[in-house]
Amino acid sequence: MCSPLSGRILFNMKRILSPLKLLAGAGLILLLLISCAVGEKSLEPAGFYEEYEDAPAPMEASRSADMMKAESEAPPASSGTGGADISTGSDRSEPAPDRKRVYNGSAGLVVEEPVRTRRQLEELSTASGGYVESSYRDYLVLRIPAERFDEIFRRILAMGTVSYQQVDTWDVTDQYQDTQARLKTAEETRRRLYILLEKSTDPKERTRILREIGRLTEEIESIRQQLQILDSRIAFSRITVELIPRLADDYRQAGIPFPWIANLNPLYPASSTLKASVRLEPGDAFAVFTKVDIYAAEDARGTSITVSTVENTPRGDGAFWQKALLHHLGDYYAAAEGRSLRFGDKELPGVEFLSKDREPFRYFAGVVVDGKRLHVVEIFSPDGEKDFAHLYRKLEEGGLR
Numbered sequence: 001m002c003s004p005l006s007g008r009i010l011f012n013m014k015r016i017l018s019p020l021k022l023l024a025g026a027g028l029i030l031l032l033l034i035s036c037a038v039g040e041k042s043l044e045p046a047g048f049y050e051e052y053e054d055a056p057a058p059m060e061a062s063r064s065a066d067m068m069k070a071e072s073e074a075p076p077a078s079s080g081t082g083g084a085d086i087s088t089g090s091d092r093s094e095p096a097p098d099r100k101r102v103y104n105g106s107a108g109l110v111v112e113e114p115v116r117t118r119r120q121l122e123e124l125s126t127a128s129g130g131y132v133e134s135s136y137r138d139y140l141v142l143r144i145p146a147e148r149f150d151e152i153f154r155r156i157l158a159m160g161t162v163s164y165q166q167v168d169t170w171d172v173t174d175q176y177q178d179t180q181a182r183l184k185t186a187e188e189t190r191r192r193l194y195i196l197l198e199k200s201t202d203p204k205e206r207t208r209i210l211r212e213i214g215r216l217t218e219e220i221e222s223i224r225q226q227l228q229i230l231d232s233r234i235a236f237s238r239i240t241v242e243l244i245p246r247l248a249d250d251y252r253q254a255g256i257p258f259p260w261i262a263n264l265n266p267l268y269p270a271s272s273t274l275k276a277s278v279r280l281e282p283g284d285a286f287a288v289f290t291k292v293d294i295y296a297a298e299d300a301r302g303t304s305i306t307v308s309t310v311e312n313t314p315r316g317d318g319a320f321w322q323k324a325l326l327h328h329l330g331d332y333y334a335a336a337e338g339r340s341l342r343f344g345d346k347e348l349p350g351v352e353f354l355s356k357d358r359e360p361f362r363y364f365a366g367v368v369v370d371g372k373r374l375h376v377v378e379i380f381s382p383d384g385e386k387d388f389a390h391l392y393r394k395l396e397e398g399g400l401r
Contacts, residue, residue, distance in 0.1 A: 099171055099173045100171070100172050100173045100176050100230075100234050101146075101169055101170065101171050101172065101173075101234065102169070102170040102172055102230075102233045102234055102237070102289070103146060103149045103167065103168070103169055103170075103237035103238075104167070104168045104169075104170070104237070104238050104239075104240075104268075105149065105153045105156075105165075105166070105167050105168075105237065105238070105239040105240070106164075106165065106166045106167075106239070106240045106241075106242075106265065106267070106268040107153075107156060107157060107162060107163075107164065107165040107166075107239070107240070107241055107242070108162070108163035108164045108165075108241075108242040108244055109156070109157075109159055109160030109161065109162065109163065109241060109242065109243055109244065110160050110161040110162075110163050110244045110245075110246050111159065111160035111161075111243055111244070111245065111246065112160075112246055114243040114244075114245050117159055117160060117243055118135075118140060118243060120159060121140050121142065121156065121159070121241060122135075122140075124142075124152065124155060124156070125142040125143070125144060125152075128144055128145060128148050128152050129144075129145045129148070130142060130143045130144040130145055130148075130152075130236060131143050133238070133302065133382075134267075134302065134361070134382045136355060136357045136360075136361060137355065137356055137357045138242055138243060138244075139240060139241065139242050139243070139265075139266075139267055140240070140241045140243065141238060141239075141240050141241075141267060142238070142239045142240075142241065143236040143237070143238055143239075144236060144237050144238075144239055145235070145236060145237075146234065146235060146236065146237045149237040149239075152239065153167065153239060156239065156241060160243075161246075163242075163244055164263065166268070166272070168272060168292075170289055170291065170292040170296075171291055172230060172233075172234065172289060172291060174291055175230070175289065175290050175291055176227075176230055176234075179223060179226055179227055179230065180227065182223055183220065183223045183224065183227065186216055186219050186220050186223060187220060189216060190213055190216040190217065190220065193209055193212055193213050193216070194213065196209055197209045197210065197213070218284075222284035222285075225284070225285065225287075225300060226284075226286075226287040228300065229287035229298060229299070229300055230287055232300075233287075233298070240265070240267040240268055242265065255328065256328045258313075258324060258328070260310040260311075260374070260376070261324060261325060261328055261329065262328075264329070264365060266353070266355075266361065266363040266365075266378070266380050267380060269294055269296070269306040269308045269376075269378060270306075270308050270310055270365075270376040270378065271294070271308035271309055271310050271376065272293060272294065272308065273293055273294065273308060273309055274293060274294040274295060274307060274308050274309050274375070275309040275370075275373055275375075276307070276309060276368075276370065276373075276375050276400050276401060277400070277401045278295040278307050278398070278399075278400055279344070279398050279399040279400070279401075280295065280297075280305070280307070280394060280395065280398035280399075281394065281397075281398065282297050282299075282305055282391060282394050283390075283394065285299045285300065286298060286299045286303075286305070287299070294306055294307060294308040295307035295308075301381075301382070301383070302380075302381065302382045303379070303380065303381040303382075303383075303386065303391075304378075304379070304380050305377075305378070305379050305391065306376075306377075306378045307375060307376070307377050307378075307400070308375070308376055308378075309373050309374065309375050309376070310373070310374050310376055311372065311373065311374070312369060312370075312371070312372050312373055312374045315372070316369075317369055318347050318348075318349040318367060318368075318369050319349060321349070321367045321369070321374065322338055322340075322349040322350060322351060322366075322367075325350065325351040325365060326338060326351050329351070329353065330351075332356075333353040333354055333355055333356060333363075334354050334355060334356045334360060335353065335354040336351050336352070336353050336354075337351065337352050338350075338351055339351065339352050339364065339366065339392075341366060341392050341395060341396070342395070342396045343368050343377060343395050343396070343398060343399070343400045344395075344396070344397075344398050344399030344400055345399070346368045346399075346400055347368070347369075348366045348367070348368055348377060348395065349366055349367065350364055350365055350366020350367065350377065351364070351365060351366070352364045352388065353365070354384055355384070357384075359384065360384035361380065361381060361382050361383070361384060362380070362381045362383065362384050362385075362386050362388065363378070363379070363380050363381075364377075364378065364379040364380075364388055365377070365378050366378075368400055375400060377395070379391055
């Protein structure tokens, strides 16, 4: 269904144009209807089609017939709504498409010789057809072909004494299909704008069309990038391994009285559940995993944002938990700096860390206090030079309820 803005535009076109112009402008009306199919991420900029009410009538008439013919021959655009069936036609005899899933594994291994175990893990990932995504002092991030995830994860757990383990499976089928549908619609809309451009001889109108083509081109590149991220995460599962020397088996748990801080892993969310509604748009470079139990977003370079929920035990305010993060985790990092941020209208106190690795990672952990719960916001980048300032601004523009 079109937005109220689209309805007003159509109404104005009917009211202002004469019957002859209305017939001649049918191509533009059809183009507007196509752009409505994009759903929540509409491809029509405010005011663009409204300006076409003033387009010269002779030019409208000269392109109308050709545009209507081109549109009648074009394939139908798919809906961009979540979970929609994007198949065309009425034939339902074809088998349902394979489900697209993302697998994430995380484990802490207590080992006798961390250096030797690290080398074994690197060799295992390569031999399985995968690769080492990141390597840090205490952590290793492996990417493994999805079809071998269970086998490789079992072999990894056998390399030491398991301190903790977790596996999350995210079904992204609907999200993947929605993204494909958005891409198809955007590409088809751009193609039709090119047809309009070829027909147009008015400089002002050509400028408007070119501006919209440019905007759509940026949108298409952004959608393609999101698909590439999803393709990568579907094809290669991620396994995060923390290597804990046996002599330091309880080096964190013994000194930290708060379990969620003791178990905080910069490469994995604090919890697998979220007890809040998150509104956050990190930018076109990020793919947001919409059908998972927490908020999770990731870009092509490995920067990730997660929001999850833990218990506020013992009951503390934001200042208390910020001090706890600094006090208990500061010594494990090369740098730790307190940050007083906002998540929409909520306070978000936290700490930004820089690891001690030769090629360090950057990590932020903060909390929104919600009575008996803490909503933990985490940002991770494998690049220690990464500036989180623009992501902090995105948090301020967002919201959490």
